[in-house]
Amino acid sequence: MQTKTVEPNEWQPEGLRERKRRDTLQRITQVGLDLFLAAGYEATTLDDIAAAAGISRRTFFHYFKSKxxxxxxxxxxxxxxxxxxxxxxxxxxxxxxxxxxxxxxxxxxxxxxxxxxxxxxxxxxxxxxxxxxxxxxxxxxxxxxxxxxxxxxxxxxxxxxxxxxxxxxxxxxxxxxxxxxxxxxxxxxxxxxxxxxxxxxxxxx
CATH class of the missing domain: 1.10.357.10 (Tetracycline Repressor, domain 2)
Known part of the structure; x- marks a missing residue:
C-alpha cells in the first residue's frame, strides 16, 4: 500500500478538465467564426452559437461574455x-x-x-x-x-x-x-x- 503512486491519479482529472475546457473553447470559437461567415456577424445570435456548438447558453457564458x-x-x-x-x-x-x-x-x-x-x-x-x-x-x-x-x-x-x-x-x-x-x-x-x-x-x- 505504501508503494502506491497517488499523485498521477490526483493530477489526471485536472488535466482532463483543462483539456476539455480548451477543446470546448476552440469548438465555440470555430463554430462562432463559421456562423459569422455564413450568416453575418450581426445576424448571428448567442443562442445560434450555443446550439451549433452543442452547449447551453449558460455554458457559453462560462467561456465568453459576448460574441x-x-x-x-x-x-x-x-x-x-x-x-x-x-x-x-x-x-x-x-x-x-x-x-x-x-x-x-x-x-x-x-x-x-x-x-x-x-x-x-x-x-x-x-x-x-x-x-x-x-x-x-x-x-x-x-x-x-x-x-x-x-x-x-x-x-x-x-x-x-x-x-x-x-x-x-x-x-x-x-x-x-x-x-x-x-x-x-x-x-x-x-x-x-x-x-x-x-x-x-x-x-x-
Whole structure:
C-alpha cells in the first residue's frame, strides 16, 4: 500500500478538465467564426452559437461574455502564432528578416476564403474595426517580445521594437492589399513585396 503512486491519479482529472475546457473553447470559437461567415456577424445570435456548438447558453457564458470575445479569442491566437513562429527563426539573419520569414510561414497556412471572410466581418462596424486594430497591436507586441528572446540585451530592445513595429506594419499593408483585391495571388508574395518596399524605404530607395 505504501508503494502506491497517488499523485498521477490526483493530477489526471485536472488535466482532463483543462483539456476539455480548451477543446470546448476552440469548438465555440470555430463554430462562432463559421456562423459569422455564413450568416453575418450581426445576424448571428448567442443562442445560434450555443446550439451549433452543442452547449447551453449558460455554458457559453462560462467561456465568453459576448460574441465579440469570440473574435478576440481568434485574434489573440494570431499573436501567439506569430510569437511561436519567430522563436523558431535562426539568428543567422537580421531581426527584420526573421520576422518576415515567420510571417510568410504563417501566411502559407491561411485559408483564403476564411481569411477574407473574417476580414470583412472585422470591417463591418467601428467596434470591430477597433478590435482589428487591437489584433495588430497584440501581434506587434508578440513579435517584439519573441525577437527580444532571440536577441537578448537591454541595448537591443529599442531597435527590436522598431523592427517589430515596421515589420508588422508591412504585414498589415500586405494583408489589406490582398483582401482588397479578393485574395488574388499568394499572400506570401504580398508579404515579401511589402518587406521589399520597407527595405527600400529604409534605405532611401
Amino acid at each position: 465579440d470575445e469570440i473574435l478576440l479569442a481568434w485574434q489573440m491566437g494570431m499573436g501567439d502564432a506569430v510569437r511561436d513562429a519567430v522563436l523558431e527563426a535562426s539568428t543567422d539573419q537580421s531581426p527584420l528578416e526573421a520576422l518576415c520569414g515567420a510571417l510568410r510561414k504563417l501566411a502559407s497556412y491561411f485559408d483564403t476564403d476564411t481569411a477574407i471572410g473574417i476580414a470583412q466581418v472585422l470591417r463591418s462596424s467601428d467596434q470591430l474595426r477597433a478590435a482589428n486594430q487591437a489584433k495588430y497591436t497584440h501581434i506587434e507586441h508578440s513579435a517584439f517580445e519573441s525577437l527580444c528572446r532571440l536577441w537578448p540585451g537591454r541595448s537591443r530592445r529599442g531597435p527590436l521594437r522598431m523592427a517589430a513595429m515596421a515589420g508588422v506594419g508591412a504585414f498589415r499593408v500586405a494583408i489589406d492589399e490582398w483582401i482588397d483585391e479578393g485574395g488574388k495571388g499568394a499572400l506570401t508574395k504580398r508579404i515579401e513585396k511589402a518587406f521589399d518596399d520597407l527595405r527600400a524605404a529604409l534605405h532611401g530607395g
